[in-house]
Amino acid sequence: MWALCFRGRVSLTRAKRWTEGNVVAVPLEDGGFGFGVVVEEPLVAFFTRRANTKEMPADISSAAIAFSVWVMNNAIGKAHWSIVGTIDLPSHVELDPWFFKKDIISGKYSLYRHLEEKPALRDDCVNLERAAVWEPEHVESRLTDFLAGREHQNKWVRSLAL
Structure with a gap:
């Protein structure tokens, strides 16, 4: 955070980290980096592209999308992923995908996106x-x-599977 002072008033602001098209370098557990692109906070689409360095690959826009998920707001910044560039969102990135929910009491399913939910x-x-x-x-x-x-062996994917 940094402070701005206007006529004796202090305003605390933070650098905006969730800008559409920001490309983030995601450190991989086995070394190297994967990449994601901010679609709209908190949605990030992750590419099927890896590299040995966190420098944004020149061909990142044409890489296929592995998956798109909502991500905690602390993911982008000093503690986790660096912004390594900005691109126009590729046409193959879904801008407003549907997600599913399952009520733990009734067992009923629903589809959800933004504030829209339907059985x-x-x-x-x-x-x-x-x-x-x-x-x-x-x-x-x-x-x-x-x-x-x-991917289907990943414990986090299995824990959230249908």
Whole structure:
């Protein structure tokens, strides 16, 4: 945080870290880096691209998307992921994806995005992400496993699976 002073008044502000198109370098558990792009806070789309350094690959915009999830707001910044560049959102990034929810009491399913929720059948949820906000370390684990071809073995993916 830093302070601005205007005519004797102090205003505390923080640098904006969640700007659409910001590319973040995600450290992988087995070394190297994966990459994600901010779609809209807290949604980040993660690419199927890895590199040995955290320098943004020139071809990142054309890389396929591995998955898109909501991420804790502390993920981007000093403690976790560095912003390594900015791109226009690729056309293959879904801007407002549906997520699924399952009520733990009734067992009923629903589809959710932003503030919109509608009833669903289990079959409607099969290829969707569970509505959850991921810790940065859990994303790092998942992206490591995805890029190694073992995403379905990842403990965080299994814990949130349908």
